[in-house]
Amino acid sequence: MHIPDGFLPISQAIGYWIIALVFIVLSLRWAKREMSEEKVPLVAVLAAGIFAIQTLNMALPISVIPGGVSGHVVGAALAAIVLGSPFAAVFILTLVLVLQGIFFGDGGITSMGANIINMGVLAGFFGFYTYRSINTVFHNRFYAAFIAGWISVFIPSIVCAVELAVAGTVPAAFALVSMGVYHAVIGIIEGGVTAFALSLIILARPDIVGCESPAKTGKAKDMIIVAGITVALAIAIFAPYYASTYPDALDSTFLSAYGVKDTNIVHIDQSKAVLAEVAVAEKTGNTFSWAAPLPDYTLPGLDKPGKVLAIIFGVLVLFILGFGISRVITRKN
Amino acid sequence: MHLIETRNLTYIYPGNVTALHSVNFVAPRNARIAVIGSNGAGKSTLFKCFNGIFKPTSGSVLIRGEPITQDNIREVRKFVGIIFQNADDQIFSPTVEQDVAFGPTNLGLDEETIHHRVHEALKLVGIEDLAHRVPHHLSGGEKKRVAIAGVIAMEPEVLVLDEPTAGLDPRGVHDLITFINSLSKQYGMTVIFSTHDVSMVAEVADYVYVMNKGLFVAEGSVEDIFLQPDMLKSIRLDVPVLPKLIRSLQKNGVPIPMAYTYEDAEQALIRAYKGPQKDTPQ
Amino acid sequence: MHLIETRNLTYIYPGNVTALHSVNFVAPRNARIAVIGSNGAGKSTLFKCFNGIFKPTSGSVLIRGEPITQDNIREVRKFVGIIFQNADDQIFSPTVEQDVAFGPTNLGLDEETIHHRVHEALKLVGIEDLAHRVPHHLSGGEKKRVAIAGVIAMEPEVLVLDEPTAGLDPRGVHDLITFINSLSKQYGMTVIFSTHDVSMVAEVADYVYVMNKGLFVAEGSVEDIFLQPDMLKSIRLDVPVLPKLIRSLQKNGVPIPMAYTYEDAEQALIRAYKGPQKDTPQ
Amino acid sequence: MIEELFYIEKTAYKNSVIHRLDARVKIVSMLALIIAMVALPYTPVVFTVGLIFFAFFAILWTLSLLPVPVYAKRLLMVLPFGLFIILFQIFFTNRYYPVFHVIANLPFGIHIYAESIEFAAILLVKFIVCVSAIILLSSTTKLHDMLEGAGRMGLPPEFALTLGMMIRYLFVFGYMYRKINESLATRCFDPFNSALSYRYRIKQLGYTVGTIFIRSYQQGERVYTSMLCRGYGKESHIFILKKPLRAIDWTFLVICLAFFITVPFVIWLTTVRLY
């Protein structure tokens, strides 16, 4: 999930860096204010610890994944849950990513902003609030941590795919499907590991997790968060499948079959494409238009496909919503 | 056939640190072997070669006469149990019982056997009552025992202990020494240990290897080794205080036989004073 | 006025663990004080109260006669330097030089003074050549010295060492003992240390506190303490091997004066065995 | 990855002209190179510029007296994710070309496009040049030198202190991680052992992660305590001596910056004229 240099155009890379910096500054402020100076060494050492955790090879022999590509635990959800703030994850993962980028070349320098957003901000916030809300509603830390762990891997992977798609370096469908499926499985491991790790920590050092005890907030507000996260989840889960109805290859065969394009040159006439779809609909008697309002995302001139944007937009809105709501809640306390 | 034997074992860490240099080590059945040496001599590295955690850069390690291969590595690890210095590195589970069960479970034993072994192991190290405690809350000495129990539950025939007494209080050291001796006497186990505490060597070991900078510079019985104080001093070690004292007396013309353990030294001194009389009753 | 004094100091850890129970401790100027006790007796907890890391649950800690307050805490920490058992906890900067400079930097000194102090401290512990090394490539003994240098660079008047010899080889222990004694003799520093190695107590301490379960069960000179073997045994401690041996000889009728350090014991035995002759030359 | 850390560090301790350069100079030059490379549009210009940059990198690598296998090994380490994306490019169209020519038809209606191959190559060149720059930087600069360099360039002291501590403890945890792995092996735990249930294996990994977490946390608490003993407070920072750049550092910096800016421009201008 570490986007290397060169895969994001410089303008977008800078954009992500700016967003990331906002969160880094926020997390620094959090480190200073809420945790006071005493936590700075703690967080620094924990960052090294999370780095060590990330090196634990989690390449379980899941034969589902061809080639047995290895993955490792990100640990963002765990850090956020145990330290009681998503900013802890942002802070720690930023340090980890800086080191990985500058020292190992794992994840680029220009693309580091995007990586921080994915693995620090999104993983931390989604992990934390998923855990909080599920735990508040169902009072089950174990499952809450499991789902939080899963989400903290899955959502960033989807967003990472979207970022690559927006950059135009990877087709959206391919990115979403491959990243989504792969990380849905990896997420199970992350979830399991997060849940068991948390249960051990609660047993051995309950005082660490103490600050996290379910906030006595209004149930309604928590329900909103749960609902928000559920919707985000739903989008996230269905997005790849939705998009996968358009794998490139399938798409182009379909189009060539209806004579929109010849087999050697892909130069698609958009009006013909629409006509072809209509023709298919007539032939199959299926009037349900499963095409998004925008036809193919590989069309020249149409760089930002609407549905990809829609996913990004949806995720961001929910994210901001969740964050805002939780802010309101915490301020009341 | 020896239980453990190394032949010209050389181990080089990535980064060209030669930690072991053509080392020949032999552990016969039912022996108590001490490996002593200064900080960085290579003791821990040697021990890690015994159960295939480190693969020799050159030379070989034979376990019951056979080299360690990918096929027999599980057997080897079951046969040679290692307890490292820091108990915290070896305890991962939420309860003592689960932690001790970790090894047997990995061996694929059935539940009943596991249960039986866990309780046998806990009984052996004397911490049955801690079975349901959280290991992270135990004292240093108790954690050490949990780590030992975790390895004993795999029923190894050779027990390797890396600096087992570090950080324990005098009573803890005494208990551990008694425990190691009983393993050897009652269960016929072979025990190999390293330590910086030379007086422990005299109390526990039958045979001593002296390491320096990745080489064995001497080996032999406790007597052989502690007869060479200058050699020991030159490699940052020392003779235990009792033989040192007796040697000094001998040099000063006191007719007294050499002794290494506390009891022997006491008897020797008393006899030397009283002359050739009858044994003094305790 | 004592340098450090505790009055009915009680410390209770969160979770109701009473680690210190109404403890009265006094450290006069230029003393070498040993605190001994079994694992979990409360030694480390006591030391952390000396410079205000832990605030007493009840009772008080007086530094040069004054209680520790928010205002003087920096002064107190400058005055009382503590070195914990594990050097890795105390070396947190990427290089040795930076690490030793950390304390002086926090005191707000100017760059030149910092530089000077760092090199003085490194010279004192004898590791000047390591200044630009990274800590993780150092051996255990070297790390220990870096940790000591880091504290010495703040020029404390009281040095507190928690189990300074744990994990060191015999030569390392010997060097450290020499170093501690020289701090006291040459620089007039007050040194307080804890240890599980009772024979070190005899070599270094002027005064001994014995702890058990958060209480001081005895205190006094080395002689006072080691005259009570039964008390020590009952709290998991023991008398060092030399006084134990001499006591046993005395009981068996050998006319020999008590001795605690190796040299004294050697002399005493030689005299006892050779009868009232002239001093034997070394 | 922690294992590699020890290894990389080792190469940084060698000695050469490049190793001796001031860390600030190296950081700024490498950043300039990476930004110049990334900023190039996705056109074949990348090939020429990439080639020239790579040649420049190769010269520096030779000057650093490090063996080539060191580079190859480190490149292989970070390659997988990028390479995976790059390889799959050839089957897809993208928005950077108006027209795509199919050069091969595979079963299931999959095609390979000429333009996509070119695009994949462009990505590959950008990727490799950038990664090479980072490898050079980290293989020739000690971690703490980099940190000091960043500190001298105005990295906020809070960050410098935090990062410095993180670097230090990375190694401590590197050793701890090794020991934990060793004791897992001693007790025959193998996450690939299919005789054990998935749940059990994930559980044990979870406990191991939890253990590392707790130990890091406790280490953090102990570190805090010992920092307090040395007068740690709000205004604490890491001790960094001022150090002016030497003439050779300035020369290197100026050459690099000029090179990384002019080359793309010149190439771009010539290609514009050519077409």
Ligand SMILES: Nc1ncnc2c1ncn2[C@@H]1O[C@H](COP(=O)(O)OP(=O)(O)OP(=O)(O)O)[C@@H](O)[C@H]1O
């Ligand atoms: N992972 C490693 N990489 C490189 N060198 C190492 C590594 N581990 C140990 N060494 C080096 O190998 C040598 C032997 O180390 P080892 O840990 O075996 O010594 P030891 O005798 O156990 O010392 P101690 O009594 O301090 O435990 C030392 O010089 C040490 O610095």
Ligand SMILES: Nc1ncnc2c1ncn2[C@@H]1O[C@H](COP(=O)(O)OP(=O)(O)OP(=O)(O)O)[C@@H](O)[C@H]1O
């Ligand atoms: N952070 C803590 N929270 C709760 N209890 C603690 C904590 N630290 C120590 N204790 C308890 O306080 C008591 C005293 O501990 P302390 O570390 O002071 O002992 P010690 O004499 O230094 O032992 P050792 O010789 O093993 O270092 C012990 O019972 C210990 O379990």
Ligand SMILES: [Mg+2]
């Ligand atoms: Mg060792």
Ligand SMILES: [Mg+2]
């Ligand atoms: Mg202690």
